[in-house]
Amino acid sequence: MIPTPICLAIVFYLGCFKDRAHVAGARDMDGLGLPHGFQHQEMTIEICTNYCRTRGFKYAGVQWAYSCYCADKFGKYGNAAESACKMACKGNPNQDCGGDERNGIFLVR
Template identity: 30%
Template sequence: MLGVIARALICALLTVCTLVVAQDTSIVIPTTAAPSATPLPSGEDYTYAGCWNETVEVANAGGVRALAERGNSSTNNTMTIGDCLKFCSSVDAQYAGLEYGRECYCSPYLSSFSEKLEDSNCSFACNGNGSEICGGQLTITLYNKTSGSTGVAWRLQGGGQATWYALAFGFMLFAAFLW
């Protein structure tokens, strides 16, 4: 009986869920932004933090997005920076990031695998406003929430994934002990 409970506990602990809200399933191919297009300096209590790399293809990142941990997302063909910042503010996320001209990601953490890039790497116009920059291919136009900040370091150090693996390993050792 104890072995069954331990197995159930391990299965429950190894399950990770991320809430994703899709608003539009049709895809509009983003274009490279006009030379005059720029990221907004701020809005909705967020401040522009630069262009950062997406982590889904980074070695040892496990295919996890830069803004995935306990995150939310919204995708639509009329995306603007303001829309994304409002959405992320409504879910009280520390970070708001735009990618591919139409995708918005919100999260309390930024992956430690993500690195700041030159602003020119984020070059896709927002589908809803061609004068705004909404990331690029595997690049994120990132905004950091500045009001109501707790003063905590704004980048998850050491990586949440490494912590998760250590915790999972500990539970597996515990379960092995019970068998």
């Protein structure tokens, strides 16, 4: 019997980046067109990266422990200190899900 092939997503963490959440239309990652991104009360890195990958985006960003943003570009406001992206994910406290106006960015394939 031949095993069924499995396609695994490859995800790379790219760093912590600034956002502008409090300025209308100024999000760094606005591919979804949602002002507050995709929100999930059990957010994990896997939920966000899979959400963005299955919608054809190149990058996923987690922010504020439960928000996810998708886009094909990011970084217009520059890097942020890694310490600013250490908010625990709502769905997995062992993972970091960005921070206040800070995106933890992942390349998704």
